Amino acid sequence: MAGNDVLLEVKGLKVSFGTPRGAVKAVSDGSFSVRRGEVTGIVGESGSGKSVSAYAVLGLLAPGGRVEAGTALFGGRDLLALGEKELRSIRGSEISMVFQDPMTALDPLFTVGSFLTEVLRSHSPKTGRKEAWEKSAKMLSVMGIRDPGDVMRRYPDSLSGGMCQRVMIAAALLCDPQLLIADEPTTALDVTIQEEILSLIQRLKEERGMSVLFITHDLGVVARLCDRVTVMYGGFVMESGSAPQIYEEAAHPYTKALLSAIPRLDDKGEEPLAALEGEPIDPIDLPRGCVFAPRCPYCFEDCLRTRPRTLDLGGGHSAACHLVKKGGRADV
Ligand SMILES: Nc1ncnc2c1ncn2[C@@H]1O[C@H](COP(=O)(O)OP(=O)(O)O)[C@@H](O)[C@H]1O
């Protein structure tokens, strides 16, 4: 492994979307980092700003989306300050992305083989067809596909969801990116396939020293995979830390609530787990204080009045919570 130096460092990211109802504050303070050879997880319920953060970094925001503040340092360059042309050359070569729904990401008119060779040749035009075909087939076998030759000749509609996602990950890795961003890559797949894809990413990390930004709504999914975890809610970072800090010493009530919602192996299934209650915030009309305050069981006056600052808890662990600041810990 190339040491623990930081490959991507996003700080103070702020993204909004202009809509007829008003500005949607999709991300108000996004900060996270990925170190070389490590997996960072961004976790939070649907709508917390995970995908928008990733898209903003890659310059792929939907129409109406605007980066208002922040930096995203990647190999000495601020991705948020680059022009479209430079970003395009980084996307797919230095940084690749895998999306939630592999079925819709593949073009039904192309065989897997023609898709993969095209991906490879668009980035290295000098590669001959035969060489591109062989490299693609080899990448499919790295993905754990036993008969790559057969899969290469198939059309996407004859492949399972799990197989399509392997093809998408193969495509993402063909150009040997330094960073893979995976946005809920297993959410559309059933549980056993989900496990296989997670093991595959784990293996790619271990064998290739690949760096991954892994986005998911499920804190349970990242437990095994991630070295670091950033927990987001309502466009803000609630807590960040190493996986053990998050799983064993969670400080933020939101992290604790997410943790208590993970079904555990030792649960006999008798007791229903404390689910997160209340409605997620309206991103057009954010609460004045802590965005989690309206749903927080520990909410007190300060929480409704002011936004908590991010508090350094030492050892790379931090949380943004008034209760933590007061020295108290939310014991759920
Ligand atoms: N194209 C868009 N136009 C308007 N609002 C958007 C758009 N994309 C995302 N949002 C809003 O931004 C917030 C964050 O979205 P997103 O990053 O997709 O959440 P997550 O990936 O965590 O589920 C949500 O409130 C969502 O409704």
Ligand SMILES: [Mg+2]
């Ligand atoms: Mg998303």
